[in-house]
Amino acid sequence: MIKKILGVSAIIMSLVVALPAMAQTTSSVPTTSSVADKIACVGTAVATREAAIDAAVMTHTQAVQTAYTTRATELAGAYSNTTTKTVKAGVKTAWSDFSKSVKSAASAWKIARNSAWTAFRTAAKACRAPVGVSDSANSGSEVSGQ
Helix, strand or coil: CHHHHHHHHHHHHHHHHHHHHHHHHHCCCCCHHHHHHHHHHHHHHHHHHHHHHHHHHHHHHHHHHHHHHHHHHHHHHHCCCCCHHHHHHHHHHHHHHHHHHHHHHHHHHHHHHHHHHHHHHHHHHHHCCCCCCCCHHHHHHCCCCC
């Protein structure tokens, strides 16, 4: 019985001594330069995301501006008519076209925005940066479109 206790104690003691040493030699704690590289990797992913979002915002803005310009032109045409029936039909068409254009622009914006964030999350995950380096928590602050 004492031999068993001593044997178990010896195994436990060897594990207590060996485990910290093994943890130090097999640890995946990144070095300073690899942490800097990982942070730079996330920075590159952020820059790519921001460029994609910037392009999507510009496209959205142009599409909405075009919708307003087209609506103004169509309304001007509608009000150049001389009968109530043709004015009413022209106004209805102008507003319907405007609504479709704005909805299409909003849909395209949301798709582009979501695509940029999805690509970013994939790229940032591949960087394997330390926790707290990414700004993904702020994605809810993104403009939602119309």
